[in-house]
Amino acid sequence: MSLTRTERLLRACRGEPVDRPPVWLMRQAGRYLPSYRAARAGLSFLDTCRDVERAVEISLQPLREVGTEAVILFSDIFVPVLGLGVELDFQPGPLIARPIRTRADVEKLAEPDVERAVPYVFETLRRLRRVLEPEAVPLLGFAGAPFTLAAYLVEGRGTRHFAELKRLLYVDPDALRALLARLTELTVRYLEAQIRAGAQVVQLFDTWAGILGEPEYRAWALPAQREIAERLAGAGAPLILYVNDGAHLFGATLESGADVLSLDWRVDLAEAARRAGRRASLQGNLDPCALAAPRERIAAWVGELARAAAPARGHVLNLGHGCLPDTPVEGVRAFTDAARNLSR
Amino acid sequence: MSLTRTERLLRACRGEPVDRPPVWLMRQAGRYLPSYRAARAGLSFLDTCRDVERAVEISLQPLREVGTEAVILFSDIFVPVLGLGVELDFQPGPLIARPIRTRADVEKLAEPDVERAVPYVFETLRRLRRVLEPEAVPLLGFAGAPFTLAAYLVEGRGTRHFAELKRLLYVDPDALRALLARLTELTVRYLEAQIRAGAQVVQLFDTWAGILGEPEYRAWALPAQREIAERLAGAGAPLILYVNDGAHLFGATLESGADVLSLDWRVDLAEAARRAGRRASLQGNLDPCALAAPRERIAAWVGELARAAAPARGHVLNLGHGCLPDTPVEGVRAFTDAARNLSR
Numbered sequence: 001m002s003l004t005r006t007e008r009l010l011r012a013c014r015g016e017p018v019d020r021p022p023v024w025l026m027r028q029a030g031r032y033l034p035s036y037r038a039a040r041a042g043l044s045f046l047d048t049c050r051d052v053e054r055a056v057e058i059s060l061q062p063l064r065e066v067g068t069e070a071v072i073l074f075s076d077i078f079v080p081v082l083g084l085g086v087e088l089d090f091q092p093g094p095l096i097a098r099p100i101r102t103r104a105d106v107e108k109l110a111e112p113d114v115e116r117a118v119p120y121v122f123e124t125l126r127r128l129r130r131v132l133e134p135e136a137v138p139l140l141g142f143a144g145a146p147f148t149l150a151a152y153l154v155e156g157r158g159t160r161h162f163a164e165l166k167r168l169l170y171v172d173p174d175a176l177r178a179l180l181a182r183l184t185e186l187t188v189r190y191l192e193a194q195i196r197a198g199a200q201v202v203q204l205f206d207t208w209a210g211i212l213g214e215p216e217y218r219a220w221a222l223p224a225q226r227e228i229a230e231r232l233a234g235a236g237a238p239l240i241l242y243v244n245d246g247a248h249l250f251g252a253t254l255e256s257g258a259d260v261l262s263l264d265w266r267v268d269l270a271e272a273a274r275r276a277g278r279r280a281s282l283q284g285n286l287d288p289c290a291l292a293a294p295r296e297r298i299a300a301w302v303g304e305l306a307r308a309a310a311p312a313r314g315h316v317l318n319l320g321h322g323c324l325p326d327t328p329v330e331g332v333r334a335f336t337d338a339a340r341n342l343s344r
Numbered sequence: 345m346s347l348t349r350t351e352r353l354l355r356a357c358r359g360e361p362v363d364r365p366p367v368w369l370m371r372q373a374g375r376y377l378p379s380y381r382a383a384r385a386g387l388s389f390l391d392t393c394r395d396v397e398r399a400v401e402i403s404l405q406p407l408r409e410v411g412t413e414a415v416i417l418f419s420d421i422f423v424p425v426l427g428l429g430v431e432l433d434f435q436p437g438p439l440i441a442r443p444i445r446t447r448a449d450v451e452k453l454a455e456p457d458v459e460r461a462v463p464y465v466f467e468t469l470r471r472l473r474r475v476l477e478p479e480a481v482p483l484l485g486f487a488g489a490p491f492t493l494a495a496y497l498v499e500g501r502g503t504r505h506f507a508e509l510k511r512l513l514y515v516d517p518d519a520l521r522a523l524l525a526r527l528t529e530l531t532v533r534y535l536e537a538q539i540r541a542g543a544q545v546v547q548l549f550d551t552w553a554g555i556l557g558e559p560e561y562r563a564w565a566l567p568a569q570r571e572i573a574e575r576l577a578g579a580g581a582p583l584i585l586y587v588n589d590g591a592h593l594f595g596a597t598l599e600s601g602a603d604v605l606s607l608d609w610r611v612d613l614a615e616a617a618r619r620a621g622r623r624a625s626l627q628g629n630l631d632p633c634a635l636a637a638p639r640e641r642i643a644a645w646v647g648e649l650a651r652a653a654a655p656a657r658g659h660v661l662n663l664g665h666g667c668l669p670d671t672p673v674e675g676v677r678a679f680t681d682a683a684r685n686l687s688r
């Protein structure tokens with residue numbers, strides 16, 4: 001079987017036969033790469049995203065330098081909330097000037113018009129696709145899931161306990177429901193526009209849904225994920241869902257309608273493959289910290305992951321979390337090399 | 345059945361019949377209480393711990409003010425590492441002047457002599473026991489589990505990803521093994537001394553073990569927990585084990601030998617009760633953020649928790665995590681009131 005990188009990824013996402021799992025890494029374009037730090041030098045995060053040429057360059061770096069087999073848009077899950085008229089900064093995590101904590105705050109949000117608010121995102125995707133198409137390298141888009149966006153919008157910043165968000169959830173559920181409805185609409189439009197601009201696969205990051213128990217996850221995170229999956233079903237790009245720290249939610253994520261579930265290292269991949277059956281492909285799930293280990297150890301782990309996931313309908317090799325600033329470049333190369341050396 | 349508070353807690357821990365679950369709250373003596381803030385005013389955290397009179401006063405505040413049914417020593421899981429000669433400060437999280445990252449660093453640690461290093465801990469416990477004995481209120485001691493202490497000692501501070509710790513785990517496992525052996529010895533001696541000083545139940549906090557997948561948990565956290573449980577088995581105080589964010593590790597924690605497993609809100613209490621059988625009692629597991637809800641909601645949740653845990657051999661009502669600085673005092677009172685209104 002001779003597959004292009006695009007065919008391999010799309011087939012793995014859809015659960016069609018492949019020669020071996022494709023490989024890419026969450027946050028593969030990041031601070032661990034010297035060329036990334038050079039390209040970013042002096043520029044704020046948002047200004048880097050707005051500079052289409054630079055965003056294209058950064059997105060392509062891991063393809064050229066560490067051998068990943070897919071390119072993902074350089075951006076942040078928080079960028080599209082600019083389409084709601086929210087004042088946003090990165091220091092370096094997202095910082096919201098005026099947190100949204102009441103129904104009235106929600107009502108004041110603008111009607112989402114992403115094409116107008118963040119045109120550079122789509123221009124970056126269009127240019128990337130033009131570069132990648134001749135090489136048959138797949139292009140991924142992504143968005144933050146509504147629950148995670150809401151968590152930040154309510155808190156104003158990342159926190160450990162998300163007490164303000166949960167206060168809303170327990171005390172003023174209608175306000176949170178209204179906020180999630182707005183964010184779901186935003187996310188659908190944003191991902192649709194990304195697909196129109198050339199994204200062939202899209203990943204939904206529910207970074208904070210893991211703070212919820214299963215009943216709350218089913219009430220507050222899953223419905224938005226499902227609506228997004230349903231509304232994107234006809235758009236032609238497989239949907240990957242990543243719930244960080246979501247080992248306890250795996251059964252529920254199977255009901256999301258996502259084509260692929262991206263798992264962190266806390267999930268037993270063999271058991272997940274058994275439980276997923278034909279419902280979803282799996283992505284993951286090496287601990288990014290494990291990339292500090294010697295090359296041979298990394299290769300052995302890649303082999304173990306591929307074997308564990310083999311019963312799944314499809315498997316995309318990836319980490320269980322994004323690359324960290326101190327992830328060794330050599331470790332990333334060892335990871336992608338090991339993937340290429342696999343044969344099923 | 346007419347039980348004292350001490351009898352109720354001890355029986356629930358051991359899986360003997362009780363009239364209703366006893367109730368206390370993790371971090372019940374904390375910043376959410378105005379009297380705590382007043383007692384702390386101007387004093388550093390460590391100086392407060394060292395001031396026995398003040399530590400006794402703070403430990404007793406929740407008993408008098410919010411109706412909890414057990415008193416836990418006011419201290420921090422990090423205090424006993426002073427017994428290893430480690431330079432420690434709180435700002436407000438623990439901060440280690442010289443992180444421990446090599447085998448040589450481990451060798452330099454002092455032989456643990458807790459009675460000499462932190463005598464105020466045991467004096468506080470002795471005084472508390474004298475006050476509580478006539479009221480038949482139980483006294484809890486506690487310690488950090490070796491993995492969690494190691495995580496801080498290696499990083500030097502709390503972090504999100506614990507990349508240095510994991511580097512050691514993946515790259516220099518012998519150094520980490522040596523560190524864990526030292527910390528296990530420290531923890532056993534520390535808890536034994538607490539029990540001698542009057543603690544009737546002790547809780548082991550493995551705050552960071554939830555960052556591990558199950559194979560790594562079994563390799564790096566569980567063995568120390570088991571050794572502690574085995575060596576304390578004859579000491580006469582039930583052992584509670586709390587693994588924060590450990591829903592994916594529940595099956596493995598059942599092998600720890602702890603009398604009680606303290607669970608966070610991500611764990612389905614009914615399913616945990618079924619899986620635990622006669623092996624362990626359960627503690628928990630309301631989300632502390634839920635204490636912001638109206639009184640009636642809190643009472644309803646307490647009823648649901650008690651019903652869900654009813655098939656367990658024993659149940660101690662508690663939160664799934666410590667009280668937060670913004671936890672409403674009224675919510676804590678509603679929680680303990682609801683517990684007292686339960687009848688099984």
